[in-house]
Amino acid sequence: MNAHAAYGLLAHGLIFGAIVSLLPLGELRARAALLATGLALVAGIAPMMHGTFGAPSLTLLQLALLQLANKTPSPFGQRSALGLFIFGLLFYPTALGLGAFDPYALGYQPWMLLAALIPIAGVLWWRRQNTWLIILTIDLAGYASGLFVNLWDALFDPLLFLVAAFVVGQRLVLRVIASRLSNK
């Protein structure tokens, strides 16, 4: 069995369950999430997500698991969403073909990437962002296990970028609505 493909399929099932758990379902939330996870795996939703987005990062999977576990407040707040969104805006166009430099290639022998993560982890530790530090730790452990060929794939993925874009966009829309209401 291809471990990376199996991981991608199962992770997408859980992520779909986490997305469903965001719906205002009240008491039925946990059961709906479980049902959605199972349905995603057997009804072709997870393979479709896997084919479209590729295997999700461990970062996204962990955020999905925290959502399923109903951990509040979510570590995925405005700041972190905005940071990931801006990073994605720079990363994806270049990694997907724009220009001569391919940042994704840095992830195959990621000496520089790992070195760059040290100060980031230091800041997370200093600011007592323990949840994010644990998420980063599990990302690195996933890479060290051999599940990911490229370190970027453990850290970040296009679906996570879309979720970040949604969180940022949602905030912007709410601000616009609030400013219009206050002007009336």
Place this chain on the structure above:
Amino acid sequence: MMQLMPKAMRWFSAILFIAALTAAFWRIPTPPAPAFVPPPAPSTSQHPIQFAAEFLPRAAESAHAASLAQLPDGRIAAAWFAGSKEGADDVAIWFSLRDKDGWRTAQPIANRESTAGGTFAHVRKIGNPVLFVEGTWLHLWYVSVAVGGWAGSSINHSVSTDAGATWFKPTKLQTSPFASISTLVRTQPIPLADGGLGLPVYHEFIAKHGEWLRLSATGQILDKTRMSHEVRTLQPALAVLDEQHALAVLRDAGPGPGKVRVTSTQDAGQTWQAGAALPIPNPNSSVALLRLKSGRLLLAGNPQNGREAILLWVSADEGKTWQASRTVETAPDGGAEFSYPALLLDRDGLIHIAYTWRRQGIKHAAFSEAWLDEVKP
């Protein structure tokens, strides 16, 4: 106690991070500096003037993009994709072997379902197979698309250890950060001195350019390098000149009528330098490159006005200058398409070419170097 817990957690997470970071550093592959397996010293081919052509077994209504390889027992293997039309649901990768009695009945070796089963992902269409023999292993790379057109392709890899009779489930190469999309394969890999392979691939999304994947002996991607050009290029085909030098010719992806593009490496694929376009036309079509037994280079492609002929060019000076050689096939009916040539030098020094024949089938021809040099009638 309630105040100690977050503090303990904080230090615990820091220790865990250092442990994971150490493990991640330890896991980074540390391959030796890349080097090509040097080509054999030039020698004279003993074959007399000869040329023979035949069709591969018909597999379906439409066929395209053949690839050739020679098995350890001397048989020639071919793979191509065929179905009701390019991109259709029923397209499969077909495989046939040629022994002393000719080409054997073609067998499907990969389709949408088998690819989806191996990669656990939705697959909409498949195409472009590439065969390569490495010891007793027969490698197969081919592209698959989940969403959209060919620019959304990713590369799958499978292996047969019984001369193509059975194949391991395919795995997807992790080549880009978005579902590994827009990495396509068309031409054969190059063996590296460390037991790995260099796989020439290409990218079609946002920009069109060649790429180089360095694979370890176990098939893991170790590095990826872009072959950037001022113009849009596709489908690099390589010939190794020595341990560090290789030449790649590329399809000119337009717009408009183009020339065969060229790029070269002086450090076994770590960096690539675009050169001046060759004085060889390229109507946005795939080209093939082969180093002959004599040390000369052979290039197969199409004429300026389209894909209505398969032509050959020869270079005796490692690609600096080229001379038009022979026409493998031509037809004046305008609608003819002879395209996507694949070249192979067998161990006897005979040259094989397989190409798409009017999109209806795959044609194979075997010829000698002497035929290339024969005075044309």
